[in-house]
Amino acid sequence: QVQLQESGPGLVKPSQTLSLTCTVSGGSISSSNYYWSWIRQPVGKGLEWIGRIYTSGSTNYNPSLKSRVTISEDTSKNQFSLKLSSVTAADTAVYYCARLSIVGAMIDYWGQGTLVIVSS
């Protein structure tokens, strides 16, 4: 059974960089069958795709966030990470990591999500 677990600070100051890590167990992020994604959800609002990374290290980002987002991987630890720079209160959200299949673009496994609050 694949499991994903987000970790990182729950409070970030405005203008700083939000950093989160997703640890994957029960499956390898080096698999050629999947992308590894970040998705966020402001409290009480809808889902927003942030971006994804493939085993080759190639990435795709939401155009609205692209200038501030970096997704990277550490295959030795079976982890992938999110950095979002220059955060504002609008970046306050529950952040999820998830597995996205290459075939069919199915998001079949999610982490439980971690709330990140941007506040001074």
Added chain:
Amino acid sequence: SYELTQPSSVSVSPGQTARITCSGDVLAKKYARWFQQRPGQAPVLVIYKDNERPSGIPERFSGSSAGTTVTLTISGAQVEDEADYYCYSAADNNLVFGGGTQLTVL
């Protein structure tokens, strides 16, 4: 950029059929998927490729597609189906989510 539009809320009585729509130009050429999200929980995939059900999803969940609109149908909705439902699609190396529909069953 692509947009997907959903009604903000749908309400049915237990045992009735609930229909939730998702509209967007991208759906004319790309598949839609549907998630169920209960409060405080991560989303669960209920439909992919417009009308396929993942294993473990009850048969009362079905999907259909017509042009630029896809529909999630819950036949004989149950109280436990009360949740938020989101559609999404993939195009041009991006994922796009609908705004979500709150389904009330009471």
